[in-house]
Amino acid sequence: MLRRPAARVQHITGRHRAPSLWRLDCTTSMHAETAYLFRHALLREAAYHLQLPSARAGLHALAFDIIESLHGGRAPEPPPLDAFDPPKFQPHPTDTVALELAEHARLGACTSGPQQQVGVTPALHRLYLRRAAEHAENQFRGETAARCWQALAEMEQGASQGEALRRGAVVLAKAGRDRDAEPLLHRAIAIQRESGNRRCEGMALANLAAVYHGTGRIEQAERASEQVIAISREVGNRRIEGTVQGNLANVYQQTGRTEQAERATEQALAIAREVGDRRSEAVALGNLASVYHETGRVEQAERANEQALAILRESGDRHFESTVLGNLAGVYHETGRIDQAERTYEQALAMHREVGNRRFEGTVLGNLANVYQQTGRTDQAERMHEQALAMHREVGNRRVEGVTLGNLAVLYRETGRAEQAERNYEQALAISREVGDRRFEGVVLGNLAGVYLETGRFSQAEPMYEQALAIHREVGNRRFEGVALCDYALLLLASGREGEARAQWRQGAAILRDFGDRAALERHTAAMRKACARAGLPPFDEAGEAENSSV
Template sequence: MRATVVSPVFVGRQEELAVLSAAAAAARAGTPGFVLVGGEAGVGKTRLAEEAASAAEEAGMRVLTGHCVELGPEGLPLAPLVDALRALTRSASPEELNRWLGPARDPLSPLLSVVEPVAGQGTGQAAQLPELVLGMIERLGAARPLMLVLEDLHWADHSTLGLLAYLTRALRDVPVLLVATYRSDEIDRRHPLRPLLSGWVRMRQARHLELPRFGRVEVEVQVAAILGRPPGTDTVDLVLDRSEGNAFLIEEMVGIVRDGGDAAGLSPSLRDLLLVRVEARSDTARRLLRAVSVAGRRVPERLLAAVAGMEPSALFEALRELVENHLLLVDEGGQGYEFRHALARDAVYHDMLPGERAGWHVAYARALSADTGLAAEPSGVPAALAHHWLAALDLPAALPALLAAAEASAGYAPAEQLTHLERALEVWPRVPDAAELTGTDVIEVLATAAEAALRAGSVDRSLALLKQALADLGEDGSASRRALLMERRARALRDLGQPEEDIALLRSALALLPSEPSEYAHAVLLTSLARAHLAEGMSEHVAEIAARAVAVAAAVGAHVEHAESLVTLGSAQAALGDTEPGMRMIDEGRRLAERIGAVETTMRAWNNHSDLLEMLGLHQEAMDSATQGLKLARRTGHTRHSGTYLAGNLVEPMMRLGRWGEAEQAIAQALRGEPEGLFAATLLDQSAQLAVLSGRREEATRIAGRAVRLASGSRDPQFHQPLAFTLAEAHRLAGDLDEALDTVMDALAADNSLWLGRYSWPLVWLGTRIAADRALLAHARRAPVPSPADPLASIAATVPTVTTPARGYALLTKAERTRIVPGPASGGTPTSPGPGGVDGPDGTPSSPGYVDAPGSPLGGLCPEWQAAVAAWRGAGEPYLLAYCLFRLAEALCAVGERRGAGDAAEEAARLAGDLGAAPLSADIGALVRRARLAFTPGAAPAEPPAGPSAADPLERFALTDREREVIVLLADGRSNSQIATSLFISPKTVSVHVSNILAKLGVTGRVEAAAMVHRLSGPHL
């Protein structure tokens, strides 16, 4: 072997290496990281990454490296992932590989020939691939800390960039370090990597290293290391001048100098500089090097031999010459060859004449067409053929190759599929017999491209392609075909949040079809129309349309549509009250979807099934159903999409059952997957509701605001009404009752009978509660009572009460209204808007205890609240039970039923405390203190709360707890009778307290006392 032109010593970059080493150490400790290494071509990015990888391996990390490939738009999707996994498959046992791949095995099987899919499970889709890869990386990291290096990101395809963007967001608490290199001098403002770089720079866990060129000191060290001796000053000056400190060009210059070349007389052209050592090789070696350059940076040995057409002895002699002179390297797997640097490959490739290049491209295309096994990975052959035929300008051969490449990437890379199809559309007009050659027509290519664009997230592009397809088809074209194109366009409009246009277009498409006989197009359109109506909220036509869809799909053998329409019909029936047949219909649709392998339909069935169970108040059954769906979601990689809805369906019954800690953990776990749009809004809504019920008002408002923005494109009550509940409760806790009630009324403006009032009833109750608070507050201040709760009563009369939760809310709302309209049945006295208390005539309970069952010792006292307590006890929902018990205790205090009030308050306090419902606990605690309730019958009064803090400005006046309660209301401008009403004591007792307060404050009247309190206490009131 000749002496190397690569420095055996790692030169400079100590600070950058330290950053990578620190990131690797953090990853080994369980903190994932991401390091971007940028710099111009040849500056030393790869060498730095290799040094860091070597140190990581010595520290016990597994290192996987993948390279992006410069093959233009026709390149292999996810090339660096395939490259990295190919190395893994060489070192892992079949058992290890199967364990690490897990659910990612099937979707990755088209990319890796050594990975066989599991029989009967099918392959994954592009939407699921990122999270399946995430799971695979997490399993690899759990087995051994992992460094994943992705080289040459400036050549990455859209799918690779999307995958990396997802991984950088979603990796949490796993020992994984991602390292990516890219050429910063090739990233212009239109490059797809540019917006990602901007986002990554702002990420807390990301580090960005930009490598500068070497200075004179580094150049001298590098030259000396290559030569094995100290260089002369003239040599260093010459190398520095011609290389300008670029590490790769330094190596090339030193190689020329060492071999006796006249470096001073070289052309300043970069290409000429890089070709000097090439021109010194034999004719056979140069010819072979040109062949390698056409393959890209790397080529398998068998493929090169087939393309070169050389005798084995001559082939290997030429290869040895190129390897010994460091123009080629044996690749990592030992099965092929690669250029030492992409700059050298570019120089050789572009030095050829156009005809010579085209000839080599044709040779590669023919060799791969004859034997796909010659490729390093057969899955890349369709893309490679498209690239080579296009580069050779053989359009008749390129067109079918492009369509084949599009079909090959359809399952896992829709962006690349779209690129292939758009290239085919460009070529199509220039191939006279395109339809005969491909076996299809341009309309089908346009429609397929539109579908790919939709799956890739390019909705506007999808609409444009469908518009062109419809125009090319013309009014005289097949009615069925036109209707199906319109259905695809309607789905795109649905994704843009245009439901009216979606439904109108579907109806227009149906009108194009003859009523008889039914055909596949009927099944597709009816299924889509029924689902569109269902999404918009139970139109009276949903069940009818869905039933027609079921019948037609079954008749024409449209199995996916049959399963879909069964799920839609069952959901419609159940949501309208015909629950048992509806649930059976959903199960039938799910079983059919499972038989035919329609994963997304199966997920939808589990989602709707669990959701309807929760609507019926069957919380545990809803959790069980959602759990089954989530298992499928994790196995098939749907956790970011359908799985997010299922996670929400698991969280909601957890919340209802009082398992708030588990619910918060489940939300956090689901949000780790970085769901987007409405998927994320589902979880954020529940997170916000947990926060507000726990007393974290500002956090709840912030989270709910984010969810509102994400759900802004939808008018579905299942998103907007729960969010309105959270925001209204946050306003109530902040004391803004007017804004709270407005929020409720705005959200109830939609049809409140939808889904049996599931989302409306909580708002109706909360609105009634707020209206009662406002009315009582106005009454206490002798102000005009604001708008009464009559509008809410009217709404409540229209909302169904056929489910257990609905009946509970109806009773709760009825009880809440007794706080506004007092009557003999509710004790005759309105209770306060906040916590209250009682000073009974003799301070003794008037009843032996509290029991919320018919015939209890409470008799007919507070029957509305007793009924509400019984309803929510039966429903098994501790939060609402605690609230009802609190209000029952408050109402019992108003009629002097202290023992019953104490029992109710005790249970309410225990339930609220177990939940962590801080605002409700505070209300209950205030009631207990004001009413001086004993928690157990016959026990002494509860201990008074701890005294005021040292920072309390009223402390020096030695006010009692009751006097402090009185002075708060006095400072609010209330009269003695109003204070008596609020605190459930007599006006005479209030008068005594006020006299004592005036004496302690040293003031002569109520106004002066109020002014002093406001001046001293402010927020302490």
């Protein structure tokens, strides 16, 4: 631990007479300008506190008036917080000093006597506090925005108070702070129910459903989303109905109801286009791309992601643009365009950091780690997986925590740490079941079966492969169905069931070929040939079929 020099401490705090300001300056080696600023601030603060409270309020009122006039004058009054379909926030020159103006208005609002002519009132405090919140949101300063919304909520009543709390919660959730967002949303919902504002109640409940989903409480997320859809239809709020249909589609997709997920996403897309909500249209296209990707329709997934990106760039939505970029990178990765995938993941990562999106920053870190792992940068990959894991635990993202544990297990397995791999797979499997993630449950079962196969536990491996294949088929996960079939073929071959092994391997290879996953096909072809050579058998791909076929 570093310590201050003893002589200096004694000189300042010992039993000598108090040093002058100049002596303090010399002792602490301050620059002349810093010393001047320090003395100026000290004297100014002393002078301020010598004033009577009413005089101090007058100074703040005067400062408010001067700062406001230097920045284009009074900002326009915004629509009520609980307004239906309010216009987009319009910037004003005072926005850069809105937080400062709000504080001067707060401290100057108690002005009495002659200072009242300045006109500083609590209403101006509310005006600039709200503008400070909205400006901070637009600048991706989530902490500032959340504080301003919560402070504003304490000044409001009824539906406006509930809406200010909801807006603060949304900012926190975007920053990955679901635990902090949740109590604000519960308060907002209670206030809206008391005020009888069903529309705002539905909006807050929709945000709560998203928090439930993000923290792995899938059943609660589904129930809350269904309530929101009912409320939205009751009050005729098509925009929110469409948004929540998209969120519900994500729940369906995660829990293996792929056909329902696709239908709900298509409904969300249709509603977004009907009401002219371009951002929601882009979100729905991005979600539809995920359904296409996971069901093997890679070309459609790529096109849908590109359409979503074009809309988001047109509207300037950096927050969701970064998410779609990460999804598009996943398409590049799985179709063998590794360099393009890495560049796109890096762009997405930079953008997530820019907008303060901790939840998806962790997701992209994990995906980028997979690229490093695939390209032989194992040490970097392991460090990055560990960073991603810490981030998911920090924000309470249980589902992706499980995914990251599974990815780390793959790395441990590939670097000869079979026991660590098995432990990680077991943890990942427990989490996937806890959060109802059927798709990833199937992936982990297949990988854990692979560990059993490699360690000679054939009787445990076979039923686990069969479970994995059943889940992949149930949820429409074609890519991992192909992977599991190829791996299962190696177990059958090791058990002396050559005919079954050949049939399973060829079926799996055909799926990977159709999916366009060249890297996975090459890995499984190499493993199959090695196993066939050990068994003294010709390879299943019949003279290089996998190499010569177009992918």
